[in-house]
Structures are given as structure tokens and as C-alpha cells.
Amino acid sequence: MRIADIYKREKPVLSLEVFPPKPGYSLKTVFRTLDGLKDLNPSFVSVTYASQGESTDRTVQIASRVRDEYSCESLAHLTCIGHSKDEVTQVLDNLETQGIVNILALRGDIPEEFVHRKRDYHFASELIKEIAARENFCVGAAAYPEGHIESKRISHDLDNLKSKVDAGAEFLITQLFFDNRIFYDFMERAHLRNIKVPLVPGIMPILNYKQIKRILMMCEVSIPAKLLSMFDKYSHDPGDLAKAGVEYAIEQIQDLVEEGVEGIHLYTMNRVNQVREIVFRSNLREQQ
Numbered sequence: 001m002r003i004a005d006i007y008k009r010e011k012p013v014l015s016l017e018v019f020p021p022k023p024g025y026s027l028k029t030v031f032r033t034l035d036g037l038k039d040l041n042p043s044f045v046s047v048t049y050a051s052q053g054e055s056t057d058r059t060v061q062i063a064s065r066v067r068d069e070y071s072c073e074s075l076a077h078l079t080c081i082g083h084s085k086d087e088v089t090q091v092l093d094n095l096e097t098q099g100i101v102n103i104l105a106l107r108g109d110i111p112e113e114f115v116h117r118k119r120d121y122h123f124a125s126e127l128i129k130e131i132a133a134r135e136n137f138c139v140g141a142a143a144y145p146e147g148h149i150e151s152k153r154i155s156h157d158l159d160n161l162k163s164k165v166d167a168g169a170e171f172l173i174t175q176l177f178f179d180n181r182i183f184y185d186f187m188e189r190a191h192l193r194n195i196k197v198p199l200v201p202g203i204m205p206i207l208n209y210k211q212i213k214r215i216l217m218m219c220e221v222s223i224p225a226k227l228l229s230m231f232d233k234y235s236h237d238p239g240d241l242a243k244a245g246v247e248y249a250i251e252q253i254q255d256l257v258e259e260g261v262e263g264i265h266l267y268t269m270n271r272v273n274q275v276r277e278i279v280f281r282s283n284l285r286e287q288q
């Protein structure tokens with residue numbers, strides 16, 4: 001089913017994001033995660049794509065097994081930076097053969113060695129246009145409530161978001177954020193730009209200190225005072241920090257649902273227990 005139709009049918013839509021294991025590691029681990037999350041009955045599962053020199057095979061394999069063996073709609077991520085048009089066409093043919101209908105079309109991060117290299121793609125909007133032209137896919141795109149890291153102004157980022165929607169993106173999933181007020185403000189600004197497709201908040205629970213540091217280096221998101229004091233209080237106690245991270249995510253989700261968001265996209269980080277607790281305790285699903 002096209003994900004755009006899922007957003008028309010349900011509210012709030014629950015989607016879970018998983019990532020393939022590192023190259024050389026068996027896919028079994030991700031399927032163990034999916035086994036543990038299956039009874040949450042997500043409306044769809046998205047599978048990330050590690051762009052740096054890896055093939056899309058593992059993402060496609062996982063996405064097609066999610067649909068066939070877990071009877072759950074899947075969303076395959078696809079990045080275009082560093083790929084030629086021919087390579088992308090091949091990937092799209094493969095996705096079509098495997099019956100994958102939904103694609104999250106991304107540019108991907110630019111590796112340093114690519115900076116001066118000739119490229120077939122510069123921005124995600126080019127990939128979106130190409131996929132949308134094939135008509136048999138439903139395309140989604142990424143959104144950044146605090147602006148993309150390369151972007152100097154949020155208004156520039158919103159212009160880009162509008163071009164992604166105009167190119168054919170039918171739903172948008174955001175980068176993680178920890179202050180809901182930033183998301184609400186972004187949503188308002190997106191509506192003012194006539195961006196009418198579902199704009200879905202991406203929520204990442206903080207489960208350990210290393211993860212926080214990595215996130216801050218990669219995305220430059222704001223940390224509210226409440227979260228900062230949580231880090232201070234629990235920085236030497238990994239178990240309590242993870243518990244507090246779960247509580248924080250639950251509060252964030254409950255507030256977003258009360259405000260009427262169209263969906264919640266949970267970055268699971270392939271964790272089972274914490275994700276189950278978050279989903280049940282924020283009433284996104286009932287525990288049987």
C-alpha cells in the first residue's frame with residue numbers, strides 16, 4: 001500500500017525505523033529486532049540505507065521481507081549522492097521487481113572526497129522527480145525542523161522542502177528534535193508555504209551518552225534545559241539515563257499526539273525493550 005494512503009486512513013500513524021547491520025554481519029540481528037517489535041503492529045517499517053560505498057541490496061532485502069514475512073508495509077530509504085543515473089535506475093528496477101512501493105528519497109551526506117567530484121545528483125529533489133516520474137512508487141522526503149546542517153537559514157531549507165514536495169514527495173519525515181515547540185513552529189511555517197502533505201515528527205529516544213554526543217555532532221539540534229539536567233543527573237548511571245530517555249520520549253510523543261500530528265516515526269536504533277515501552281506507555285498501541 002502507498003504510504004500516502006496510510007496517512008489518509010489512520011491517525012496517528014505509527015512507523016518504526018530500523019537499520020541494516022554493518023557489512024559483513026548477518027541480517028539475522030535486524031530480524032530478531034523485527035520479531036520483537038512485530039506485535040506493536042506498526043503501520044509501516046522503514047529501512048535505512050548506508051550510502052557510503054555500500055550497495056542497496058541489504059536495504060531492499062530487509063524491506064521486502066518486512067512486507068512478505070511480517071505482513072507490514074515497508075519504506076526503503078535511498079540516497080543518490082555518489083550514484084550515477086544508471087545505478088539509480090538499476091536500484092529502482094530492482095525495487096520494482098521486489099514489489100517495493102514506498103521510497104524515502106534522500107541526497108545523503110556528502111563524503112569529503114566527493115566535494116569536487118562530478119556528480120549526477122546534487123540534491124534530493126532531483127531523485128524525487130525521477131522516482132515520481134515512474135508513477136508506480138510513492139515517494140517521501142526528509143525535513144529538518146531546526147534546518148539542515150549545511151543550511152544557513154531555515155527559510156532556505158523551507159524553500160528546499162517546498163521544491164521536494166513540488167517534485168513529487170507525498171509525505172515528509174523529520175530529523176529528530178527534542179523541543180516540540182520547534183516542531184510546531186516549523187509545521188506552521190511549512191503550512192504558510194503551502195506544504196500540505198503529512199509532516200511527520202521523527203522521535204529518537206536518548207538511551208546512552210555516546211549516542212547524544214554523536215547526534216549533537218551530526219545534526220546540531222537544540223537540547224532543552226530539562227534534557228540537559230537529565231544528562232547531568234544521570235551521566236554516570238547508564239541504566240538510569242536510558243530510563244530517563246524513555247520517559248522523555250514518552251512525554252514528547254504524548255504532547256505531539258495531543259496536538260494532532262499525523263504520525264509518529266520512531267527511530268528504534270534496533271532496540272526492542274525500550275521501543276515497546278515507549279509505544280505502549282504513550283498509548284500508540286494497546287498492550288494485549
Ligand SMILES: Cc1cc2nc3c(=O)[nH]c(=O)nc-3n(C[C@H](O)[C@H](O)[C@H](O)COP(=O)(O)OP(=O)(O)OC[C@H]3O[C@@H](n4cnc5c(N)ncnc54)[C@H](O)[C@@H]3O)c2cc1C
Nearest residue numbers: 048049077106107108109123124142148150151160174175
Ligand atoms: C527521516 C530521515 C531519514 C534519513 N535516512 C537516511 C539514510 O537512510 N541514509 C543516509 O545516508 N542518510 C539518511 N538521512 C540523512 C540525510 O541523508 C542527510 O541529512 C543529508 O545530508 C541530506 O539529505 P536530504 O535528502 O535532506 O538532502 P536535500 O534535501 O538535497 O538537502 C541537502 C542540503 O542542500 C540544500 N539544498 C537543497 N536543494 C538546494 C538547491 N536547489 N540549491 C541550494 N541548496 C539546496 C538543503 O537546504 C540542505 O541544506 C536521513 C535523514 C532524515 C531526516
